[in-house]
Amino acid sequence: MFKPNRMLTAVAAGLATLSLSTTVAASDEPIKVGMMLPFSGVYGALGDATRNGLKMALQEKAPQLHGRKIEFIEIDTEARPERAPEISSSLLNNSKADFIIGPVHSGVAMGMLKVLRGKETVMIVPNAGAGPVTGPLCAPNVFRTSFSSWQPSYPMGEVALDNGYRKVVTMSWNYGMGKESLDAFEESFTAGGGEIVKKILVPFPKTEFQAYLSEIASINPDAVFVFFAGGGAVKFVKDYDALGLKGKIPLLGAGFLTEGTLEAQGSSAEGIMTTLHYADTLETAENLDFRKSYQAQFGKPSDIYAVQGYDTGLMIASAVNRMGGDVSDHASLIKTLENTTVESPRGAFTFSAAHNPVQNIYLRTVEGGVNKVLYVASPALSDPARGCKL
């Protein structure tokens, strides 16, 4: 739902800062950052983490903003795609936001693109991995700081081959992100001589996996590759263990299988291998600092969504800094953003021509209840951006 009270507070806070300043020159006006994130419902936790990360970065970088204040306009999308166009045009036309940040959910991303694609205002996607955002629907004003669904899964095909797996069963929910992930795995796995012996697509959001797992057991493949996230990932991993497949058939997955779910999965998750553009356990100075400050500021551990929000903030701050505080020229703002290197907790990354991160993908394994990094499965991996003409 549209949260007028939340927006009013934000606007009021903005006005208060304005009235304190004595001049009304354009550069004294705050830079408006609109957020379209889910603050309630199933993805509520993801929206909160993204917002926290974003605000933290802009706060840390405040000295580099050439005196510009930031005004946040926060709108809850509730992860409902049908509301996305309306909220987007409100942020674009009524609030006159300089940046629109969102969303978490790929369906909402499609709704936002309907309105924002090709406009002057910059849209930055801090999570939604849908391929088309930086593929066939790419646009000069649309950036992504997270990943394309192709990126985390593609390197796993090679990892599987390296481990000697030749016959693999793939499985996910029957929806965009799931299918794109399985296709990306299949692409590199079959190119290297592997065979997908069965591909199982489960109706979303069904979590009765027993029948499928019984079938996988009877096929007895070399390994199983899956895409599941959130509650479905918890259930899948527990079922995989309970039915005795764990330890007999190796389980591989896109990293979301073990992100934010490890506590609930318990010992059932031990030994699962996944690929992702981040791991909490990365021992870089950036990541250690980030995790420490986040914990201190918000009283809970950070996660991948907080990192992605943080990187979005870093990206904005860096552009504002390099443009001397004036981001009103949209063409040069886009040029500046394109040439950003984000010093992210996940490792530094740049942007491809299609505006998607060119980033390391890490191979991780679950050990002692955390995702331990084994090695970089694919350094500076760029999404092929099929269908993008940028």
Place this chain on the structure above:
Amino acid sequence: MTTSLFLVQLINGLQYGLLLFLIASGLTLVFGVMGILNLAHGSMYMVGAYLAWYFVEHTGSFGLSAILSAAIALLIGILVERTLIRQLYRRNHLDQVLLTIGMIFVFNALQSLLWGNDPLGVAVPEPLSGAVPLTEVLEYPVYRIFVALLCVAIAALMYFMINKTRLGMLIRAGESNREMVECLGIDIRKLYTIVFAIGVMLAAVAGVAAAPMSSIVPGMGEHILITCFVVVVIGGMGSIKGALVAALLVGLVDTFASVLLPQLSSMMIYILMAFILLLKPQGLFSS
């Protein structure tokens, strides 16, 4: 499909069906006796699972948390019936739907406030954590067998209670003629409170039993509610026996459709429902 895989899937289907019965039985009981369509029934399933998690975190004992959760569910049932459901007896189904949908929102908001939105999990209790080997790769967890047996025991208990006890006699009497029961000097309101509370408790117990083998997530109640309504409608609204037969049917159809007709599997149980309603518009065992 090989014979052994067929047998394994048969067990999967039966086990899923029995759990569905446990959830659906409360729904159909409340509808049969009181004529109340309780859409918030799925929320009670969710509440049961969250309570189980909460108490396991704090007491460390699954058995104790099961008892505490069931007791709290019983209290919630009594409270909700006394304050809210009571207003609905003389009203039509639309008013009932409105109120109970509202209750879904309230329970969801409470869940989000109290326990957050992250997925949670409960470990299988230690004495039941073993597994029985079925094939070379596949094992069957003891806990799931235990839950299936528990469902059978509860079904038997309900059969005994409804057919052999005084309370069951009153329930059956209330089902067929509310006024006559009142004329005989029986406090039907007290009876309704008891029945509603038992219905809530059955859903919560199902939630507790399911907690160690599923993920505890926001919205888990709504998802299961739809399947439960399919069970109740196929079995005949208000019939416990119908719910048992229908739940097993739905469990088996869903399991085998998943493997044999993957493209159609998401709609197979609805096709089954439509087919049965064509032959028996009131469901299999309507009274």
